[in-house]
Amino acid sequence: MAIIVTLDIMLAKRKMRSKELSELVGITEQNISLLKSGKVKGIRFDTLEKICQVLDCQPADILSYEAEDGS
Amino acid sequence: MSSELKSSLSYGRIKNLARYACGFSMLGAAISILTIGYYAVLMIIDTPAIDDAIREEFVEAGRTITINGVSRTLAFVFEITPMLIGIYIFLQAIQLFRQYMRGKVFTFEAASKLNKIGWAVAALAPIGILFETLAVLALTIYNPPGQRQLSIGISETEVYAIILGLLLVTLAKILHEAANISEENQAII
Numbered sequence: 515m516a517i518i519v520t521l522d523i524m525l526a527k528r529k530m531r532s533k534e535l536s537e538l539v540g541i542t543e544q545n546i547s548l549l550k551s552g553k554v555k556g557i558r559f560d561t562l563e564k565i566c567q568v569l570d571c572q573p574a575d576i577l578s579y580e581a582e583d584g585s
Numbered sequence: 586m587s588s589e590l591k592s593s594l595s596y597g598r599i600k601n602l603a604r605y606a607c608g609f610s611m612l613g614a615a616i617s618i619l620t621i622g623y624y625a626v627l628m629i630i631d632t633p634a635i636d637d638a639i640r641e642e643f644v645e646a647g648r649t650i651t652i653n654g655v656s657r658t659l660a661f662v663f664e665i666t667p668m669l670i671g672i673y674i675f676l677q678a679i680q681l682f683r684q685y686m687r688g689k690v691f692t693f694e695a696a697s698k699l700n701k702i703g704w705a706v707a708a709l710a711p712i713g714i715l716f717e718t719l720a721v722l723a724l725t726i727y728n729p730p731g732q733r734q735l736s737i738g739i740s741e742t743e744v745y746a747i748i749l750g751l752l753l754v755t756l757a758k759i760l761h762e763a764a765n766i767s768e769e770n771q772a773i774i
Contacts, residue, residue, distance in 0.1 A: 545774040555772035 519552045521576045524569050539564045596688055603685035610682060614675035621665050621672075628661055635661070643724055648734060651727035659723035663716040667709060674705045691760070691767035700757035707750025710743035 525535060532550070536543040541561060548554050562573055569576070627635045636652050639660055643650055650656075681698040689695060718737050725734040 541774060549774055554774050555769065557774055561774055 516579055516582050517552075518578045518580050519549055519576065520578055521546075521565070522550050524571055524576050525550075528569050530569070535565070535568060538568045599690065600686055600688070603682040607679055607682035607686065610675045610678040614672055614679065617668050617672045617675065621668055624661065624665070628657070632657065639724065643721060648721075648725070648736075649728060649732055650724040652724065653727060656723050656727055660720045663720035663723065666716050667713045670705055670709050670712060674702055674709075677702045677705070691763045693761065693764045696757050696761040696764055699760055700754055703750050703753030703755075703757055705750070706753060707747050709750070710739075710746040714739055714743060 525532065532546045533543050536546045539546075539561065545554075549557065562576075565576060566573060624635065624638075627638075635657060639652060639657065640650070642664075643660070652660075677698050681695060681702070684690075684692065684695050684698070714737060718735060721734055721736045725732065728734075
């Protein structure tokens with residue numbers, strides 16, 4: 515997938531666990547885990563907003579674009 | 586979980602409606618099974634009663650019928666076949682409404698059940714007409730030459746059944762698309 519989720523790096527920087535983030539954002543820990551592994555098709559703007567608010571970061575800090583071979 | 590209805594109000598209404606519909610479907614299935622069972626028992630223990638029922642159903646002005654072992658059995662088989670389809674519809678409806686009661690509305694399984702019900706309802710009309718025709722033929726085939734009949738009749742009820750059946754099939758396709766969207770929505774957090 516061309517969009518890389520770097521949430522785990524941001525969590526490490528903030529020294530925060532997935533469980534704590536899930537509680538603060540209001541989504542399940544399972545969904546946080548799916549997001550970290552990039553196994554989701556999309557993320558809602560309000561979810562992204564809450565994550566950025568809790569982690570005090572920008573969307574670009576947790577999402578990045580990497581060109582795929584041949585694209 | 587997102588395939589289940591999240592709006593508690595809508596879910597409550599659907600759940601209540603599905604509960605009543607499931608009850609009526611069970612009642613319909615039970616009545617159909619008991620009716621078939623009753624006539625099957627009469628076929629064995631009280632053939633005069635069956636013959637009376639056949640006369641009541643099939644004797645019309647200008648039509649004479651001959652009832653013997655073969656024609657009686659054939660008439661019975663041709664008469665219960667549409668009822669068996671009816672039972673199939675009831676059983677599918679019970680399973681569908683049970684899913685709705687559990688809040689599983691936008692699922693591929695629900696779409697599949699609705700599709701089956703739709704085709705069965707649409708098929709009920711032509712099968713009913715065909716088997717009624719065959720029943721008349723079976724009961725008149727032993728008549729003297731010139732009194733044998735092949736009677737085909739279609740009423741507005743059959744037309745309604747075909748339209749309703751095709752409408753259910755169309756709704757099933759729409760529900761299938763809704764299930765697709767619901768599944769896609771599950772992958773968005």
